[in-house]
Amino acid sequence: MTDRILRKAIEKIDSMPRAELKRIMLSQLTMTDLLQSLMENSREGHCVLQDGLIRYANVSFGTMIPTNRLYLSRSEGHHLDEVVTDEQVLEYLQGLEAGDEENTREFSFQQGSEVRIISIVNRTLEIDDKPYLDIVTRDVTSLRRDQARLRRSESLAAMTTMAAGVAHEIKNPLAAMQIHIQLLRKAFQRKGSLTLDDAQRYLGVLEEEIGHLNGIAVDFLFAVRPMNVSLSKQRIDAVIGALEDFVRPELEEHGIRLVVKIQPFLPQLMIDVNYLRQALLNIVKNAMNAMEDGGRLDIDVWSDGDYVKISVKDTGCGIDQEHIGKIFEPYFTTKASGTGLGLTVVYKIVKEHDGDISVSSEVGKGTTFTISLPVPSDERIAIENIEEVSDGHDTGGR
Numbered sequence: 001m002t003d004r005i006l007r008k009a010i011e012k013i014d015s016m017p018r019a020e021l022k023r024i025m026l027s028q029l030t031m032t033d034l035l036q037s038l039m040e041n042s043r044e045g046h047c048v049l050q051d052g053l054i055r056y057a058n059v060s061f062g063t064m065i066p067t068n069r070l071y072l073s074r075s076e077g078h079h080l081d082e083v084v085t086d087e088q089v090l091e092y093l094q095g096l097e098a099g100d101e102e103n104t105r106e107f108s109f110q111q112g113s114e115v116r117i118i119s120i121v122n123r124t125l126e127i128d129d130k131p132y133l134d135i136v137t138r139d140v141t142s143l144r145r146d147q148a149r150l151r152r153s154e155s156l157a158a159m160t161t162m163a164a165g166v167a168h169e170i171k172n173p174l175a176a177m178q179i180h181i182q183l184l185r186k187a188f189q190r191k192g193s194l195t196l197d198d199a200q201r202y203l204g205v206l207e208e209e210i211g212h213l214n215g216i217a218v219d220f221l222f223a224v225r226p227m228n229v230s231l232s233k234q235r236i237d238a239v240i241g242a243l244e245d246f247v248r249p250e251l252e253e254h255g256i257r258l259v260v261k262i263q264p265f266l267p268q269l270m271i272d273v274n275y276l277r278q279a280l281l282n283i284v285k286n287a288m289n290a291m292e293d294g295g296r297l298d299i300d301v302w303s304d305g306d307y308v309k310i311s312v313k314d315t316g317c318g319i320d321q322e323h324i325g326k327i328f329e330p331y332f333t334t335k336a337s338g339t340g341l342g343l344t345v346v347y348k349i350v351k352e353h354d355g356d357i358s359v360s361s362e363v364g365k366g367t368t369f370t371i372s373l374p375v376p377s378d379e380r381i382a383i384e385n386i387e388e389v390s391d392g393h394d395t396g397g398r
Helices: 002-011 018-040 059-064 087-098 141-191 196-224 236-253 273-290 342-352 377-392
Strands: 045-050 053-057 104-111 114-127 130-139 232-234 256-262 269-271 295-304 307-314 356-362 366-374
Touching: 045 059, 059 130, 087 104, 087 114, 087 130, 114 141, 141 196, 232 236, 236 256, 236 269, 236 273, 236 295, 236 307, 269 273, 269 366, 273 295, 273 307, 273 342, 273 366, 342 356, 342 366
Parallel strands: 256 295
Antiparallel strands: 045 053, 045 130, 104 114, 114 130, 232 269, 295 307, 307 366, 356 366
């Protein structure tokens, strides 16, 4: 508002009374002082770059990242490499200016006896048709500590639940082994000696239950072991295509028709191909078990704003509403032969991808799992640019 008034005053400066001009100038100075005070007392650091030079930087910017203290409050007009002393930060900021870096990144710095975590983001400002790069720094140390504390609490709660689940799961095989050892001992006492054929039915049960216990231990270790997720930019349609080729023969063998629909021109996603494939495979196996008499399995993939969504829909027996909220909990299962860890692993993998998963179901009609995976910021920008071009040209539709 004040800028427009000042510009008008400049246009009429030759004919404007001196007192009125003085009033406008004082009003503008007051507003400038107010904005300056707000910026200098902000908890966020700001550094504005234009043509390779620092045009503005507040004190918070200079105190959050390693800088030359000579320029703490007077860095305007200087190059970044004169002010920023940390090589990694300097390289990142110069990359931002060149448009070669991601929009958000975090750095850790030793400050006294503690480590501070600083997030750096940026945005482009247009002033008088000139581009300026506003680099914003935020101290996210407390936020990251709270998140780590919450993750530890959630992990401890999950471990407690899983430990209780393991204890419950191993009771039955141990009880069966104890009973058959007692039966084997009584058979020895009764006959004095046993042939292998006589003992085979007891030994067979013992071997089966030992295998069951081993399976419980393996599944438990997989569920609790930290995942070494390695995210890289990949095409989700390639992952779905490989999954389709793998599961189609088995589904057809069980009388299940597989229908896959993938929206064209999907953005690339930051994913771990092997882990995501494992999550989807677990859901498909669940669906197959729910369609004992055959049915239809639909896998749909589409873009939805800042997310790509993957839905897996079956026409199976469905899930009771009272069980919907528990299906991702460790060792919860409605199947006689299930371990109750398959969907727990799915949930864990999706969360490792910063995604989300939801489920809807109706008994007798089927179940739908929907995974939402975030689109990287640079892919969103590319999509927006494509949409802008499309809006300006008639493509004729599809």
